[in-house]
Amino acid sequence: MTGTTETTGRAGTAPAGHRAPRLRAEDLTLSYDQRTVATGLGVDIPDHSFTVIIGPNACGKSTLLKALARMLKPRSGQVHLDGAAIASYRSREVARRLGLLPQSSTAPGGITVGDLVARGRYPHQRLLKQWSAEDETAVTEAMRQTGVLELADRPVDDLSGGQRQRVWLSMVLAQQTPILLLDEPTTYLDIAHQVEVLELCASLHERKGHTIVAVLHDLNQACRYATHLVVMRAGGEVAAEGDPATIMTAELVEDVFGLPCRIIDDPETGTPLMVPAARKRPFIAADTAVADRL
Helix, strand or coil: CCCCECCCCCCCCCCCCCCCCCEEEEEEEEEECCEEEEEEEEEEECCCCEEEEECCCCCCHHHHHHHHCCCCCCCEEEEEECCEEHHHCCHHHHHHHEEEECCCCCCCCCCEHHHHHHHHHHHHCECCECCCHHHHHHHHHHHHHCCCHHHCCCEHHHCCHHHHHHHHHHHHHHCCCCEEEEECCCCCCCHHHHHHHHHHHHHHHHHHCCEEEEECCCHHHHHHHCCEEEEEECCCEEEEEECHHHHCCHHHHHHHHCCCEEEEECCCCCCEEEEECCCCCCCCHHHHHHHHHC
């Protein structure tokens, strides 16, 4: 199976008669040093969607996200933000339009949670307009949403990995951008906090109309929360994209991940649920000996 897609026309190009989305990539060649990760890669991020990018390790998921955030310059092709090449914007202007939670971040030594989250307000500062009541409200609300408000005076260095991840997410939320890019936002979190973070993202998408783009590893979480799914295969190619309920099939999973499975309805949400095929026990002589005694 080669994959399916719900888009029409060339990848990364809006179909005729449709307004182009705020964020899209067209004909990207992405590389690190001399290693090419993807060529001819195009993707449209639907406005006000919760888009999740999934795929096997080293397929280019995080590399694509970095290109969308202008953290990685394509060797060729363009990322477009609000109708213009993202490279044409000043850095502060990009930071007012989209926020990025990278896969790993390092906080300055000794900085408190409150001070780190407050750095998310940097794009809104001016030479003659420094800290304001609006900034204070944004920071407090971001910490409240992620459950770290009571940690505001704690040094970030003293926190667990899961707590630090929620603090970094708070900083991105305090930025108050209409587009959020999250690279593996559930890293270091136990299952309860993974669900908590994804529920928060879904709420931001549903209640406030944020466009969210997240890289996830868990296929079932991706299908449960995404309104738009981008499935990448090894080599940086988009194998399929669209509504998870439409594109997610056992054939696609085996094609992309090499994993035989069944797709059933999630009993809680009705979204696609991937169940790996059971491993067949190898035949061993002890099995015969036990059977002979029965």
